[in-house]
Amino acid sequence: MREWRKTHPLKGEARLRMNARAYLHVYVKRGKVARLPCEVCGRSPAEGHHADYSRPLDVRWLCREHHRAAHS
Numbered sequence: 001m002r003e004w005r006k007t008h009p010l011k012g013e014a015r016l017r018m019n020a021r022a023y024l025h026v027y028v029k030r031g032k033v034a035r036l037p038c039e040v041c042g043r044s045p046a047e048g049h050h051a052d053y054s055r056p057l058d059v060r061w062l063c064r065e066h067h068r069a070a071h072s
Contacts, residue, residue: 013053020056024048027057038063 010018027033028048037044039060047067048059062070 016053017050020050020053021048023056024050024059033057033059036061038066040066 009015024033028035035048036046038046039062041063043063046061046063049062049067049070050056050059052058060070
């Protein structure tokens, strides 16, 4: 994928989404942002949901089921 991405770079919104996810991942890994249980049902593990990709650390923690519902 790394080699393919060199000749097929992401543009626009896709690039912004990728950067926001990577930025959040680094902060979670370093312990600067805590991964919380789902805001709706309290299940763990939860996924970070970005309402605004220009604010990568402003996330809602949702389980897989509620995260999918948020996108539909």
